[in-house]
Amino acid sequence: xxxxxxxxxxxxxxxxxxxxxxxxxxxxxxxxxxxxxxxxxxxxxxxxxxxxxxxxxxxxxxxxxxxxxxxxxxxxxxxxxxxxxxxxxxxxxxxxxxxxxxxxxxxxxxxxxxxxxxxxxxxxxxxxxxxxxxxxxxxxxxxxxxxxxxxxxxxxxxxxxxxxxxxxxxxxxxxxxxxxxxxxxxxxxxxxxxxxxxxxxxxxxxxxxxxxxxxxxxxxxxxxxxxxxxxxxxxxxxxxxxxxxxxxxxxxxxxxxxxxxxxxxxxxxxxxxxxxxxxxxxxxxxxxxxxxxxxxxxxxxxxxxxxxxxxxxxxxxxxxxxxxxxxxxxxxxxxxxxxxxxxxxxxxxxxxxxxxxxxxxxxxxxxxxxx
Amino acid sequence: xxxxxxxxxxxxxxxxxxxxxxxxxxxxxxxxxxxxxxxxxxxxxxxxxxxxxxxxxxxxxxxxxxxxxxxxxxxxxxxxxxxxxxxxxxxxxxxxxxxxxxxxxxxxxxxxxxxxxxxxxxxxxxxxxxxxxxxxxxxxxxxxxxxxxxxxxxxxxxxxxxxxxxxxxxxxxxxxxxxxxxxxxxxxxxxxxxxxxxxxxxxxxxxxxxxxxxxxxxxxxxxxxxxxxxxxxxxxxxxxxxxxxxxxxxxxxxxxxxxxxxxxxxxxxxxxxxxxxxxxxxxxxxxxxxxxxxxxxxxxxxxxxxxxxxxxxxxxxxxxxxxxxxxxxxxxxxxxxxxxxxxxxxxxxxxxxxxxxxxxxxxxxxxxxxx
Numbered sequence: 001x002x003x004x005x006x007x008x009x010x011x012x013x014x015x016x017x018x019x020x021x022x023x024x025x026x027x028x029x030x031x032x033x034x035x036x037x038x039x040x041x042x043x044x045x046x047x048x049x050x051x052x053x054x055x056x057x058x059x060x061x062x063x064x065x066x067x068x069x070x071x072x073x074x075x076x077x078x079x080x081x082x083x084x085x086x087x088x089x090x091x092x093x094x095x096x097x098x099x100x101x102x103x104x105x106x107x108x109x110x111x112x113x114x115x116x117x118x119x120x121x122x123x124x125x126x127x128x129x130x131x132x133x134x135x136x137x138x139x140x141x142x143x144x145x146x147x148x149x150x151x152x153x154x155x156x157x158x159x160x161x162x163x164x165x166x167x168x169x170x171x172x173x174x175x176x177x178x179x180x181x182x183x184x185x186x187x188x189x190x191x192x193x194x195x196x197x198x199x200x201x202x203x204x205x206x207x208x209x210x211x212x213x214x215x216x217x218x219x220x221x222x223x224x225x226x227x228x229x230x231x232x233x234x235x236x237x238x239x240x241x242x243x244x245x246x247x248x249x250x251x252x253x254x255x256x257x258x259x260x261x262x263x264x265x266x267x268x269x270x271x272x273x274x275x276x277x278x279x280x281x282x283x284x285x286x287x288x289x290x291x292x293x294x295x296x297x298x299x300x301x302x303x304x305x306x307x308x309x310x311x312x313x314x315x316x317x318x319x320x321x322x323x324x325x326x327x328x329x330x331x332x333x334x335x336x337x338x339x340x341x342x343x344x345x346x347x348x349x350x351x352x353x354x355x356x357x358x359x360x361x362x363x364x365x366x367x368x369x370x371x
Numbered sequence: 372x373x374x375x376x377x378x379x380x381x382x383x384x385x386x387x388x389x390x391x392x393x394x395x396x397x398x399x400x401x402x403x404x405x406x407x408x409x410x411x412x413x414x415x416x417x418x419x420x421x422x423x424x425x426x427x428x429x430x431x432x433x434x435x436x437x438x439x440x441x442x443x444x445x446x447x448x449x450x451x452x453x454x455x456x457x458x459x460x461x462x463x464x465x466x467x468x469x470x471x472x473x474x475x476x477x478x479x480x481x482x483x484x485x486x487x488x489x490x491x492x493x494x495x496x497x498x499x500x501x502x503x504x505x506x507x508x509x510x511x512x513x514x515x516x517x518x519x520x521x522x523x524x525x526x527x528x529x530x531x532x533x534x535x536x537x538x539x540x541x542x543x544x545x546x547x548x549x550x551x552x553x554x555x556x557x558x559x560x561x562x563x564x565x566x567x568x569x570x571x572x573x574x575x576x577x578x579x580x581x582x583x584x585x586x587x588x589x590x591x592x593x594x595x596x597x598x599x600x601x602x603x604x605x606x607x608x609x610x611x612x613x614x615x616x617x618x619x620x621x622x623x624x625x626x627x628x629x630x631x632x633x634x635x636x637x638x639x640x641x642x643x644x645x646x647x648x649x650x651x652x653x654x655x656x657x658x659x660x661x662x663x664x665x666x667x668x669x670x671x672x673x674x675x676x677x678x679x680x681x682x683x684x685x686x687x688x689x690x691x692x693x694x695x696x697x698x699x700x701x702x703x704x705x706x707x708x709x710x711x712x713x714x715x716x717x718x719x720x721x722x723x724x725x726x727x728x729x730x731x732x733x734x735x736x737x738x739x740x741x742x
Contacts, residue, residue: 017708017709018709019708020707020708020719020723021721021723034412038409038412038413038432041405041409041431041432041721042409042717042718042719043717043719044707044719044720044721044722044732045721046431046721059434060412060417060433060434061409061412061432061433062431062432062433062434063430063431063433063434063436065434294668297665297713297714297715297716297717297735297737298711298716298717302717306709306711309709310709311709311710311711312709312710312711313711314711314713314717315711315713315714317713317714319690319691319714319737319738319739320690320691320739320740336391336415337388337390337391338388338389338677338680338681338682338683339682339683340669340677340682340683340684340685340686342668342685342686342688343668343686343688343690344668345668345669346413346414346668346669346673346685347413348391348413348414348415349415350392350412350415350416350417351415352391352392361415364668366668366690367690368690368691368739368740369691369739369740
């Protein structure tokens with residue numbers, strides 16, 4: 001057996017494009033998996049969702065799902081045998097699960113991107129290693145580390161756990177009067193990174209797709225706003241000078257190429273003057289790319305499915321101007337009860353329970369493209 | 372029990388809007404049911420598909436389906452009890468099935484539209500009765516009828532079966548040298564209508580939605596082309612004088628109001644000079660409205676779900692120019708194998724078998740809206 005073949009005979013290196021009606025397995029059953037599934041359906045493909053949660057939004061949009069823990073080797077094994085490829089909607093999949101799946105079936109994007117993006121420290125070192133600008137940072141595990149880091153970095157700073165943080169979870173603001181002991185105690189033994197706070201002029205993001213043959217396609221940059229650490233809006237066009245847009249795209253391409261990436265990658269930047277500081281990378285479709293589904297012929301979800309399927313990428317051309325607004329918690333109520341919002345494309349995630357801070361859906365306001 | 376209540380207590384007259392997560396039953400499992408389901412999902416609603424065919428495209432996009440015959444009273448009964456409303460993707464549902472469903476659950480659009488649209492003769496008499504222009508027609512059952520009709524109507528003419536015709540099926544061209552006996556024999560006992568052939572300048576259509584409260588919303592007219600009696604393309608804007616567009620919309624509104632219609636209605640016209648001749652009405656979402664899914668904030672599928680749900684209609688505003696092209700039979704091959712078409716939104720129906728004349732998917736070319 002050649003070394004690039006899995007035991008089931010599916011080649012992980014030289015992949016044939018998926019044929020009509022093929023099934024892509026997706027780890028995770030949230031709104032991203034739901035939207036990936038809908039994009040797969042538009043292309044005549046199927047998905048099979050693997051998720052431990054009973055009420056997974058993606059379970060409602062496909063007849064094929066497995067509800068099981070990511071540690072359930074038998075369930076993972078059966079799942080991998082029922083699909084042609086596996087992808088995931090979030091980066092915190094246990095690496096053990098990926099190893100089991102890869103016995104049967106290619107898993108995309110690759111393990112390299114996943115390993116790095118699961119660990120904020122590895123991610124920042126990786127980005128620095130590529131010569132990209134990141135906020136000054138230092139690793140922190142103990143109170144001694146933290147006190148040393150506070151002396152070397154400017155205040156204020158942010159203490160972020162290395163693993164499992166999202167939407168501001170696992171983050172602490174460290175001001176000049178913050179007590180180091182309490183901050184370390186709040187980590188509960190988790191490793192962390194202290195980062196200098198960046199006083200940015202704008203937050204922008206690039207959504208890029210890379211195919212199995214190395215071709216890349218980027219959407220126009222979005223200008224993002226956050227509220228309570230959660231994405232609130234994405235606006236396109238972002239109103240950036242052309243050379244800044246181009247630079248952001250080149251940086252995202254550099255990251256994707258270094259990862260030998262296959263699929264859609266989200267890169268968030270802070271813009272300070274004309275300097276682009278890479279804030280975070282997400283090895284998956286990204287909330288700040290939801291506008292593509294309304295304003296482009298091919299959405300980020302379609303691009304990801306195309307890449308994973310080994311298909312040519314679509315043209316990321318945009319036919320309208322767009323402002324995407326997340327519907328967080330109670331913000332969804334009127335729309336979920338039937339209200340229409342003139343000029344806005346509505347997308348609800350079918351979540352039964354409204355909770356504060358929970359992403360329930362999004363609106364995209366579309367206007368004829370300025371020429 | 373008030374007369375407007377079904378035995379299950381669901382009111383057919385004074386309908387409360389559906390709440391989040393409610394389920395709409397759909398009769399028929401083809402691409403229209405598939406796209407209605409995807410639109411329902413975007414609104415956080417569910418669907419349950421009822422269809423006798425094993426390989427129904429809509430079965431693949433929802434976990435809820437019943438495969439049973441439209442004559443299976445028990446299956447219809449269980450289906451109706453599992454949903455809050457019922458709608459349908461095609462007009463040839465046996466009326467007996469509707470009667471069973473209405474015991475438990477409102478069925479929309481109403482029985483009136485369905486009864487008329489199932490019978491080409493009733494439809495033409497209904498349209499004439501509203502004072503609308505239709506092609507001159509006469510009912511035909513026997514060779515005597517046909518010979519008389521041929522004397523009274525100009526040649527050439529089209530002989531169309533009253534029931535179960537679509538995409539040119541059940542139609543015969545009657546020229547001056549056509550043999551009446553053979554034409555009648557080909558009807559195999561089915562009732563028919565002889566219609567004068569209309570030498571039109573253009574074919575256009577209006578897609579209109581009407582809500583439970585009588586509000587109406589129409590999309591911009593589409594200019595359509597057919598090949599082998601099957602819709603080939605729909606182009607928007609249609610390049611019509613404003614007063615012709617307005618007149619077409621007023622005619623569609625007149626029809627929907629007369630039907631006390633709830634849902635999306637398609638009206639096909641022949642344009643001859645400045646005269647609009649109503650060719651056909653479809654009490655459902657319509658192929659010539661597929662472009663709305665790509666070029667409008669709310670698609671015809673969303674409008675239909677909104678109307679059936681008792682929700683306010685969406686603004687039918689269009690943010691881009693569009694040309695929709697059906698992918699018929701072999702035309703789908705390259706796209707189904709992964710080819711991307713720059714600037715085109717792809718929608719495939721997940722049908723396994725390619726057959727000549729079978730609608731396999733569609734493309735919508737989007738361009739920034741001309742101002």
